[in-house]
Amino acid sequence: MKPSLLVLIHLNDASLAKIGADFDVIYAPDAAQRAAALAEHGDSIRAVLTNGGTGVSAADIDQLPHVELLSAIGAGYENLPLDHARARGIVLINGAGTNDNCVADHAFALLLAVVRDMPYLDQATRDGVWRDDLPLRPAISHKRLGIVGLGNIGEKVARRGAGFDMEVGYHNRKPREGSSLRYFDNVTALAQWSDFLVVATPGGAGTQHLIDGKVLEALGPQGFLVNVSRGSVVDTAALAKALTSGTIAGAGLDVYEGEPNPPQALLALRNVVLTPHLAGRSPEAIAASVDNFLNNARRHFAGEPVLTPI
Incomplete structure (x- = not known):
């Protein structure tokens, strides 16, 4: 059974399909979808994918009793509750070097x-x-x-x-x-x-x-x-x-x-x-960011150290 992943950012169809090969994806790229996803799937979610701007709140994390991996897809992670996540033993990763x-x-x-x-x-x-x-x-x-x-x-x-x-x-x-x-x-x-x-x-x-x-x-x-x-x-x-x-x-x-x-x-x-905050966005950069997340996630769920820890 694939682990459940909560995705809080917009991803294109190709990226979602690639991630979907490894995860049961719960896609919630806006506030209303996020609230619904947390309420309906919070007990099953084991990983969260977001970015530095969107982030995720400590209150959101508290609705995920089984989450163990929190990822920012890019290099930035300013809106991730690092101390709160670490206190829960959640592994933190980012996409350093991908874009x-x-x-x-x-x-x-x-x-x-x-x-x-x-x-x-x-x-x-x-x-x-x-x-x-x-x-x-x-x-x-x-x-x-x-x-x-x-x-x-x-x-x-x-x-x-x-x-x-x-x-x-x-x-x-x-x-x-x-x-x-x-x-x-x-x-x-x-x-x-x-x-x-x-x-x-x-x-x-x-x-x-x-x-x-x-x-x-x-x-x-x-x-x-x-x-x-x-x-x-x-x-x-x-x-x-x-x-x-x-x-x-x-x-x-x-x-x-x-x-x-x-x-x-x-x-x-x-x-x-x-320009509308797209300096890090290109087909090559998005593919590298998704691959980096998947490589980290596979290692984590296999009990191995992640490649780009925060």
């Missing part, structure tokens, strides 16, 4: 789009506007790239920056062992040094509004911000003010506060490029 390249690619796509003003240039070309009537835009190469959060994703952003002959610096809570990149012990100093600031740090209470008005002022009127981490890391009101006043030149955001609702304060601004 790093996709997120780093998307970070550079956003950087290129906002610095070179690609959305506006596309529309201007369609409207018959020739280059002589358009403003010159900055180059990307040979600039200073600051990375907030030199984890797996941040490190791959740095590699892409090297391909553009950029000088790269970073901020972490402490220097990353073995890294030859320039380290800054605070975000404001990094922003002041940078031409482009890419945010790739984990979300959660520890990074809430880490990028605030002071950091944006330090980035300066020629500076550009890219966020592919979590919307909570950037103070939206401060960012809107900075973009409107010319405190910074522009921003590319894949994430924002209040998701899935778009950030109303930014929608009318030309110097912002927005």
Whole structure:
């Protein structure tokens, strides 16, 4: 008999079918379905699959007396009740490493789009506007790239920056062992040094509004911000003010506060490029994330150590 798995996030049909070969899947990707699933199937569920943004609450876990595995499909796990789960002896896993390249690619796509003003240039070309009537835009190469959060994703952003002959610096809570990149012990100093600031740090209470008005002022009127981490890391009101006043030149955001609702304060601004939290989504990344979950789950239910524990 296959163990029961509660899936709390949207998955495509192919992913559900693949997971369904190993699990009796209870699919509940919205709040109403979640409540119904917990009430009807709570006693039988042995594993939960979610993501860092959706998470699962301690109260939900308390309705699952037999749950033993809790997985975030991506790298983030900021809305998982880690201490509560550990106190219950629940094994915690995530999808570290499964979508790093996709997120780093998307970070550079956003950087290129906002610095070179690609959305506006596309529309201007369609409207018959020739280059002589358009403003010159900055180059990307040979600039200073600051990375907030030199984890797996941040490190791959740095590699892409090297391909553009950029000088790269970073901020972490402490220097990353073995890294030859320039380290800054605070975000404001990094922003002041940078031409482009890419945010790739984990979300959660520890990074809430880490990028605030002071950091944006330090980035300066020629500076550009890219966020592919979590919307909570950037103070939206401060960012809107900075973009409107010319405190910074522009921003590319894949994430924002209040998701899935778009950030109303930014929608009318030309110097912002927005995408709907899909930097880590591609056919390759989704397949790798699902495979990682299944490999972890098979090992767990076989009594073996998991591959990517939290």
